[in-house]
Amino acid sequence: MSARRTRRPGGNAASGARLPVVLWPFAAVALLFVVVPVLALVQRAPWSDLTSLVTEPIVTDALRLSIVSASVATLVSLVVGVPLAWVLARATFTGRSFVRALVILPMVLPPVVGGAALLFAFGRRGLVGEAVYDQTGFVLPFSIWGVIAANTFVAMPFLVVTVESGLRSVDARYEEAAATLGASRWMIFRRITLPNVAPAIVAGAALCWARALGEFGATVTFAGNLQGRTQTMPLAVFLALESNREAAIALSLVLIVVSLAVLVPLRDRWLR
Amino acid sequence: MVVIAAAATVALSACGGGDADTVSVFAAASLTDAFDDIADAFEEEHPGVLVDRNFAGSSSLREQILQGAPADVFASANRSTMDDLVAADAVGSPEDFATNRMAIAVPAGNSAEVRDLEDFARSDLLIGLCAVEVPCGEFGRRVLSLASVDAAPDTEEPDVRALLTKIDAGELDAGIVYVTDVVAAGDGIEEITIPDLQNVVTSYPIAVVGAPDSDTAAFVDFVRGSRGQAILRDHGFGAP
Amino acid sequence: MLDARIELVLGALDLHVELEVDDGEIVALVGPNGAGKSTIVRALAGLGPIDGGRIVLDGRTLDEPAARVYVPTEERSVGVVFQDHLLFPRLSALDNVAFGLRARGVDRGTARRRATVLLQRFDLDTHRHLRPAALSGGQAQRVALARALAADPRLLLLDEPLAALDATTRVHVRAELRRHLATFEGSRVLVTHDPIDALVLADRLVVVEDGRVTQAGTAAEVAARPATSYVADFVGINLLRGRLVGATTIELDSGGRLTVAPRSGDDGAAGGGDVAIAIRPQAIALHRDRPAGSPRNVWKAPVADVEPGHDRLRVTLAGEVPATAEITVAAGSNLELRPGDEIWASVKAVDVAVYER
Numbered sequence: 111m112s113a114r115r116t117r118r119p120g121g122n123a124a125s126g127a128r129l130p131v132v133l134w135p136f137a138a139v140a141l142l143f144v145v146v147p148v149l150a151l152v153q154r155a156p157w158s159d160l161t162s163l164v165t166e167p168i169v170t171d172a173l174r175l176s177i178v179s180a181s182v183a184t185l186v187s188l189v190v191g192v193p194l195a196w197v198l199a200r201a202t203f204t205g206r207s208f209v210r211a212l213v214i215l216p217m218v219l220p221p222v223v224g225g226a227a228l229l230f231a232f233g234r235r236g237l238v239g240e241a242v243y244d245q246t247g248f249v250l251p252f253s254i255w256g257v258i259a260a261n262t263f264v265a266m267p268f269l270v271v272t273v274e275s276g277l278r279s280v281d282a283r284y285e286e287a288a289a290t291l292g293a294s295r296w297m298i299f300r301r302i303t304l305p306n307v308a309p310a311i312v313a314g315a316a317l318c319w320a321r322a323l324g325e326f327g328a329t330v331t332f333a334g335n336l337q338g339r340t341q342t343m344p345l346a347v348f349l350a351l352e353s354n355r356e357a358a359i360a361l362s363l364v365l366i367v368v369s370l371a372v373l374v375p376l377r378d379r380w381l382r
Numbered sequence: 383m384v385v386i387a388a389a390a391t392v393a394l395s396a397c398g399g400g401d402a403d404t405v406s407v408f409a410a411a412s413l414t415d416a417f418d419d420i421a422d423a424f425e426e427e428h429p430g431v432l433v434d435r436n437f438a439g440s441s442s443l444r445e446q447i448l449q450g451a452p453a454d455v456f457a458s459a460n461r462s463t464m465d466d467l468v469a470a471d472a473v474g475s476p477e478d479f480a481t482n483r484m485a486i487a488v489p490a491g492n493s494a495e496v497r498d499l500e501d502f503a504r505s506d507l508l509i510g511l512c513a514v515e516v517p518c519g520e521f522g523r524r525v526l527s528l529a530s531v532d533a534a535p536d537t538e539e540p541d542v543r544a545l546l547t548k549i550d551a552g553e554l555d556a557g558i559v560y561v562t563d564v565v566a567a568g569d570g571i572e573e574i575t576i577p578d579l580q581n582v583v584t585s586y587p588i589a590v591v592g593a594p595d596s597d598t599a600a601f602v603d604f605v606r607g608s609r610g611q612a613i614l615r616d617h618g619f620g621a622p
Numbered sequence: 623m624l625d626a627r628i629e630l631v632l633g634a635l636d637l638h639v640e641l642e643v644d645d646g647e648i649v650a651l652v653g654p655n656g657a658g659k660s661t662i663v664r665a666l667a668g669l670g671p672i673d674g675g676r677i678v679l680d681g682r683t684l685d686e687p688a689a690r691v692y693v694p695t696e697e698r699s700v701g702v703v704f705q706d707h708l709l710f711p712r713l714s715a716l717d718n719v720a721f722g723l724r725a726r727g728v729d730r731g732t733a734r735r736r737a738t739v740l741l742q743r744f745d746l747d748t749h750r751h752l753r754p755a756a757l758s759g760g761q762a763q764r765v766a767l768a769r770a771l772a773a774d775p776r777l778l779l780l781d782e783p784l785a786a787l788d789a790t791t792r793v794h795v796r797a798e799l800r801r802h803l804a805t806f807e808g809s810r811v812l813v814t815h816d817p818i819d820a821l822v823l824a825d826r827l828v829v830v831e832d833g834r835v836t837q838a839g840t841a842a843e844v845a846a847r848p849a850t851s852y853v854a855d856f857v858g859i860n861l862l863r864g865r866l867v868g869a870t871t872i873e874l875d876s877g878g879r880l881t882v883a884p885r886s887g888d889d890g891a892a893g894g895g896d897v898a899i900a901i902r903p904q905a906i907a908l909h910r911d912r913p914a915g916s917p918r919n920v921w922k923a924p925v926a927d928v929e930p931g932h933d934r935l936r937v938t939l940a941g942e943v944p945a946t947a948e949i950t951v952a953a954g955s956n957l958e959l960r961p962g963d964e965i966w967a968s969v970k971a972v973d974v975a976v977y978e979r
Contacts, residue, residue, distance in 0.1 A: 226547060234508075235552035251553055252508060252536040286669050287708040289695035291722035292773050301721075305712050330544060334537025335513060341538075349540055352441060352515040 148366065155363055156356040163360040171338045172346040173364060179254060179342060180322035183261035184269075187318050191269045192311060196303070198270070199277035210274075217267045224263055225331025232259065232332075256333030257340050261322035268321050269314035276310020277303070316376050323369055405601045406434040406452055408443045410459035410586070412482065412542070415566050416617040417457065423613065424604045431597050439541070440517070447472055453591040454598045457605070460517050464587045474594060476587035479606050481620035483581050484518075484525045485561045486574035487549050494555035499526060499580060501556065502533035510545050510557040513538040518545075521582045522558035529580040546571065565618035585622065624777050624809045628665050629674035637661055637833040643777075643809035650824030651813045654852055657830045659813045663781045666811065667702050668695035679809075680776050696725070701775030705782040707766040709754035715765045716741065716750040722773030740768045744802065759787045760795040767802055778803075780812045784819055796822060797977050817859045818900045822977050829853050858936070860901040860945040872897060872976065878942030881918040883972045898977045903948035905973035908937060909966040910957060918971040925963045928954070935959070939967055 156163065163169065198210055216224055230236050232250045234243035242248055250256045284306065288298045304311075326344040333340045335349070343365045350358035405424075409417045414437045421433035436443070436453070440463040447453050447467060456473055458464040459482070467473045488496045494507050502509055511533070512519030519538060526533050536554070539545040542563050548554045550570035564573040588605055590598050604610050611621065624643040631637070637658045643649045651659050664670035666677060668684065671692075677685040679700070684693045701722075709718050716737050723733035741750050744764045754762055763783060770778060783799060784792050800823050803810060814820050820827055821841050829837040829844070829852070837849040841857065848854035864874040872880045880899065907913070913920060923939040930936075935954040937947045947967060949957075959965065 226551075229548065229551050229553055233551055233553040249508070251548075281708075283704065283708055284710060286667075286695070287702070287704060288710075288721070288725070289669070290667050290698075290700060290702040291725050291769065292696050293721070293725035294696055297725055302710065330540055331547065334510065334548070335540060336535065336537050339536075345540070349513050349515045352439075352513075352540075 151359055151362060151366075154356075155359050159356065160360055160363075163357055164364050168337055168341075168346060169361060169364065172341050172343045172361070173368065175254065175257065175338070175341065176323055176343040176365070177368065179257040179261050180265075180319050180325075182258045183265055183322045184315050184319040186258065186262050187266040187269045188311070188315060191266045191314075191318075192273055195270045195273035195277060195314075196299070199274045200282070213270050214267050216264050217271075221264055221325065221327025221329075222331050225260055225328035225333075228260060228263055228328065228332040251332055252334045252336070252340060254333075254340065257329055257342060260328040260332040261325050264325050264328045265318040265322040269311075269318040272314030272317060273307060273310050276307040276314070279310075280306040312376065316373055320369055320373060323365065403430055403597070404432045404434055405597050406436070406454045407457065407601065408436045408438075408447065408451070408453040408455065408591075409457040410440045410443070411437050412459050412560055412562055413437065413457055413586070416562070416614050416619060419613045419617070420605060420610050423609055424601055427604070427609075428597070428600065431600075433601065447591060454595075455588065455601055456591050457586060457588045459586055460584055461587055464589060467589070467591075473589040473591050476589035477602075477606065478585045478622040479588045479610070480586040480614045480622055482560045482562055482584050482586065482618075483620060484521050484558050484576055485564050486556055486576060487546065487559045487564050487567070487571050488556050488574060489549055489552040489554075490570050490572055492572055492574075493552075496556045496574060498574065499529040499531045499576065502526060502531050502535075502558075505534065507555040508553065509533060509535045510537045510539055510548055510554040511535045512542060512545055512557075512559070513540050516541060517584070518542050518559060518563075521584060524582050525558055525576060525580055528582070529576075560618075562618035583620070586619070624666070624677075624679050624811070626666060626677040627675035628662055628672050628677065630661070630665065630670075630672045632661055632670075635661060635833055639830060639833070639835055641811070641828060641835075643811055645809060646807055647826065648803060648810040648812060648824045649826050649828055650820035651811055651828050651830060652815065652817075652820050652856060653830035655815065658833045659815075659830055660781055662830070663702070663779045663811070663813055666777065666779055667700050668693060668698050699774070699776040701770030701773065701778045703763075703766045703770050703778070703780040703783045706786045707754070707762045709757075709762055709765055709769070711754055714751050714753055715746060715757065715761075718754065718765055719769045719772050722769060726773060737768075737772060740772055741765075743805075744768045759791050760798070763787065763795050764798065764802070767799070771806060776808045778806055778808055778810045780810070782813055782815070784814070784816065793975060793977070799823065800977070817856050818975060818977075821857075821859065821861055821900065822898065827857075829856070858903050858946060858948070860903060860906075862899050862901070862943070862945070864897055864899060866895050866897050866976075870971070872899060872974075874899075874943060876942055876944055878921060880943070880969075880974055881971045882974045882976050900975045900977070901945060901969055901973060903936065903946045905969050906939075906945060906947035907968050908947055908949055908953070908957060908959075909968065912966050913968050919974070920966060920968045922964055923967045925959055925961055925965055927961055928959050939965075943967070 194213065198206065198213065229251065232239040234240060234249045239250060250259055284302050285298050288302045293301065324344055325342070326348060329342060330345055335341050335345045343361060347358050347361045347365070350361055407417065407421065417435060417437070421435055425431060425433055440459045443456060444463050444466055447456060448470060456464070456467065457479070464473070464476045468476065486496065486499065488494070496507070501507065511522045514520055514523060537548070539548070542559050545557045545559060546563060546567050549557050550567065561573065564571055588602055590602060623645050624641065626641045628637060628639050628641070635656070635658050639658065639662060641649070641662070651662060653659050661670060665672045665685070672685055672687060674687055676683060679698070683689070683691050684698050685691060710721065713721065716734060719737035719740055720733040723736060724730065738747065738750060741747050744767070746761060746764055746768070749757060749761055754765070757765060784796055787795055796819060803823065812819070812824055826840055827838065827844050828835055831850060831852055837844055837853050844853060845857040848857055862874055862876065864872045867873045870882050870884050872882060874880065882899070921943055923941045923943060925937060926940040927938040928935055934948050934950055937949060937959060939945050939947060957965070
């Protein structure tokens with residue numbers, strides 16, 4: 111403590127540490143397990159037709175829809191998921207562990223079942239959706255809102271879980287210190303809590319976005335599939351598999367490239 | 383070609399090697415209920431013989447067989463899939479054993495008052511079809527064009543199951559599916575018959591994979607025989 | 623003026639404590655680990671609930687469960703200096719100090735100006751743009767104190783403010799803290815388990831053991847008749863006064879001279895000042911013959927009294943360095959000490975702690 115540190119705490123101290131040699135082969139196995147299938151996909155790709163395939167309207171429509179819906183779903187998850195994570199991490203109430211289990215339910219539920227559940231809840235004959243439909247004529251399924259809803263349902267837990275664990279690992283005493291200085295709860299949340307968990311929020315948002323981008327089961331079950339309206343990349347890939355395997359591979363590669371293009375800089379910037 | 387030869391070898395060894403008392407049946411997903419009943423009846427008539435059942439989309443099954451999956455019998459929901467396997471020398475000569483036709487499926491109660499294919503052009507309804515990439519989507523479109531209806535579907539479902547789920551939940555007002563799907567769907571779905579003139583009839587072919595043995599041949603005969611046909615009729619299938 | 627009666631049960635701790643602190647008074651809350659000191663601080667700050675009792679600050683009731691009164695932390699006028707300072711890591715020293723003003727609605731410019739003035743008072747104006755990680759322990763401690771004082775609290779709580787510092791830094795930060803605490807007019811409560819901190823910084827001691835106040839009073843009062851063995855150990859430290867006559871030499875008011883270790887750091891007692899020194903009884907060694915080894919301070923002292931303790935002997939020495947030495951019973955029987963004997967005493971220079979008075 112007496113040494114004057116100019117280095118940021120938690121900075122690069124760890125990356126210079128010597129790793130136990132025994133970890134390397136295991137890490138390599140893990141990496142190869144992910145990389146080899148991707149390489150196999152690349153190797154099967156129809157490189158000569160790739161440009162014409164990926165500029166077809168069905169692809170560009172699906173890509174646009176995927177990016178927009180995954181991004182909006184991430185935004186929605188941030189707005190309501192971060193407060194939920196905060197409640198789970200900081201509030202004490204009976205049945206909290208039960209609520210925590212509920213939150214991660216969409217992660218264990220087969221997405222198709224999740225989609226059906228959404229249908230029974232928010233469809234126009236659904237638990238909640240019926241009243242909305244009767245009052246306003248608004249139907250959530252078969253529209254981009256349905257896609258966003260399905261994406262949010264499946265992907266939000268990734269954000270909530272990440273941010274909650276982030277909140278648990280930051281020192282809550284800083285919040286107490288701020289309170290002794292007269293800061294209101296809202297100011298503490300804004301000025302202390304949020305900046306402290308920013309890395310976890312970014313990590314959670316990235317996970318959430320990636321999961322939403324790849325979402326298939328809940329989307330198709332809840333929102334349906336129509337080019338330009340509800341057909342996202344994974345749906346297009348699935349249907350292409352039925353008719354044209356090469357196109358399906360090309361679409362998958364596009365999905366991979368787009369997600370890497372977004373996630374790699376994000377990780378570099380925020381997740382040292 | 384090398385792959386196919388290897389696949390044929392695997393298939394051969396699978397039915398030749400000690401598994402004489404098991405018939406492995408690969409059947410289209412739309413046959414699930416009917417072939418379960420048929421297999422049970424066949425096992426009843428042939429004690430000691432077991433029927434292994436593998437249900438999936440016809441094209442998936444085609445791929446599995448080409449990759450060497452141990453099938454003895456393949457029952458397809460359309461001829462083109464079967465023709466691919468014939469061309470690859472993976473199956474013996476196919477024979478039709480059933481037909482299916484399309485029908486309009488509406489939620490029980492038909493609150494949108496759908497009467498015929500003309501209603502598929504109504505913009506106030508939520509209409510679903512199967513995606514054009516899968517057979518029920520292809521046939522659904524053919525039915526609509528025979529009726530000269532310009533339909534604007536709100537969703538093109540990747541499979542019949544997904545389409546039926548949404549009709550059953552009342553989220554779609556109407557869709558076009560196989561007659562047999564409506565029979566299988568239960569109380570949540572009502573059928574509106576499509577007239578023969580506008581309808582499409584599809585044939586279901588069956589074939590032996592690799593070299594036939596007596597049990598395999600007996601199963602194919604059973605499907606085409608009176609008892610098998612009666613079961614198929616119960617499930618909504620037509621005569622070949 | 624703080625008037626508190628705190629009753630609460632927290633795990634194994636059953637706390638039942640009364641505490642009164644006048645304006646301008648510094649009370650040291652001392653006691654062994656787990657006695658409930660930090661819990662009291664948390665209760666006073668509103669960070670932890672109390673089950674019963676009442677906390678009144680300047681006539682305003684902050685907490686009284688029976689009357690369903692609870693003023694939340696942010697609305698109490700209570701400043702806290704935490705053990706490890708808890709400076710906000712992403713804010714500069716200046717913004718840390720300005721935080722409390724901003725929280726109370728002062729606009730950014732005014733808050734920064736006032737924070738700058740405060741930092742100047744704490745000799746920190748050259749460091750005001752540094753983040754906490756770039757500050758030394760002593761600087762961080764001063765920023766924490768400035769931050770707590772910036773919002774003008776009526777009660778200042780210091781929870782082990784020196785515990786996070788190493789021994790060398792501690793000596794001069796303690797002197798600084800004493801100087802800065804003197805500028806604050808409200809009530810001050812200092813939690814510590816270190817006798818030197820308590821004796822040097824506080825006007826009055828309140829000893830808490832196992833959730834109860836076992837003794838209270840000025841250092842002299844408590845030392846005169848320690849109520850428990852913990853208190854006896856705690857106040858048994860030798861506190862002498864003197865004057866610094868060189869970089870490392872102190873002339874005691876009682877006449878003796880002691881050599882102290884050269885001190886690092888930019889503040890603390892400079893040459894010529896009045897100082898207090900503290901020597902732990904265990905640090906004083908006794909010998910029949912003049913010792914040869916390393917101790918810089920060796921003197922001949924008459925034995926005034928020999929008193930058996932739990933497992934040690936307390937030997938009171940008179941003369942130019944009046945002090946109490948604590949030695950093992952075995953060492954005592956070798957020395958065959960009797961009141962009136964002349965004996966050699968020695969203490970290492972590094973064991974003599976010096977504070978500005």
